[in-house]
Amino acid sequence: MLHPCLVPLQCSKSCGSGRRQRALQCVNHNQQEVHEMYCVNQIKPPNLESCSTHACDFIWITGEWTECSASCGQGYRQRLVSCSEVHVENDNYEYGHQSLSNCPGTPPESYMPCNLDPCPQPQEWRAGIWGPCSVSCGDGVMERTVQCMSADGQGQQQQQQLRILYEVWLDTIRCQEIQSVNGPVPDSEHFLSIQGKALKVYCGGMQTETPQEYITLTTGEGENFSEIYGFRLNDPTQCPANGSRREDCDCRRDYSAAGTTTFSKVRLDLSKMNIITTDWKFAVNREGKSVPFATAGDCYSATRCPQGRFRINLSGTGFQVAEGTSWVSQGNYAVANIHKSQDGSTVSGMCGGYCGKCTPSSGRTLPVTVA
Template identity: 40%
Template sequence: LPATCQEIRAQNIATHSVDGNYTVLLDGFPVTVYCHRMNETIPKSYINLNPATNFAEVYGKRLIYPHTCPFNGERNDSCQCSDDGDANAGMTHFRKVRVDLLNRKININDMTFADTLHGSYVPYGTAGDCYSMKDCPQGRFSVDLRGTGLRIVDDLQWEDKGHRTTSRIDRSSNNAVIEGRCGGYCGKCAPDKYKGLVFSIDQRQLNGGS
């Protein structure tokens, strides 16, 4: 089996490959990828995701009294807030994310199959807000690779950026699911930018386990 969309294109040069789902071999395991722009010399590869559980948000509200954390830190849109929170507030859902199959990285900034429901595009795996100074994060992200055969590597860290930033990162399903709540005044979290969002094969998924 081929290892990249580029190889698939080269094998089918006479038949003019169409964009769609193809099987590639990653570390000896078959994985489904979506090959995009197969009419170009170097097509791009994506993995198919459930947009309901793959999203990134920068929450837009700011507390009038930023030294508080009302509602025990839970989200409540009827808070005593102004709407002049983070200038980059937005909510983005992802139907597919672009992957570099050779370097094993997800491109968090590719918007091709992303839907921004309101505000600005928020990169994959990123969350933040400008809500509170007091350990009260409201921005959320969810990375859910279940069904893809992939997982995020164990040693990948999320970095806090900004002022008074707090983040809570929960990993489950053998690191195929990572959910975060991040925020500050203003603050956000994102995958380690030097390493990138690195993935590996999830043998548990491929063996039918969860």
């Protein structure tokens, strides 16, 4: 009678969700391997199983501090902070990067000020008027004469150049600069100077030539979502249940543009101080089609009975929706009911029509300011 011979192999991991594989051989009564056709009538045992399912330990790993960004005055140092999973393999410790939420306690500081002694100041800088720009658009250069005047009125003259593209940079540090100091580092949160304030911003794409800034929405996805409602009334001239949402209505769920999208981070265009509403890198499509940030709509009713919803909550981010930001209605019988908090940190909307939606009046962007 033939039976399989099982040769177990070592578990792939010492902790966490490991896998163990074993080779299967078809052998005869003398334990000699024969062709597998002789075992065709026997149930084949599984060759994979879970192993080492106990949880791994997580520890904080810190890199070396960078050199101070300034030799005097206000500067800063940075270091890489990561949460790592510890594996023990043959008495050797191996580390794997994990989400920061896995590690216990507060993460070590990744940013600290340095060189706070004031810089020596000249007695007086005397600057001339900026000359004309070298180009009519794009990245041009202006020049002016600058003199450092001594007590006896003598001065040394030098030329200064200013790239128009960098005018906004005078009080703004971007992820591109962090990358230029530290090199290609993992995507993570950094303190950036934005309009004179130090704000925590997520730097994405730090392994590429074009790092991008993202606002981490600390209030979570439940407070930051967009919805195009999918139900449609069979009689669009009605507004049942006094406008409240009920899924047992006399309606059908066939609106092809419907969808619900939640957001954990949103893309920030620092040069224009806009949120890009159609960036989906940190968005989750819960159902249907992707819906841009700050957008809602439906095809429910033609009687000012909106069911589509959106919500924005920037509390705790250091940003707020810019004053004067408005929403516009688009489509048939479109209506938008928008409610903004006084400080601009939260906005909610009920929008729809037959069919209709609302979007920020600025199009695919949402203007924001530093709170």
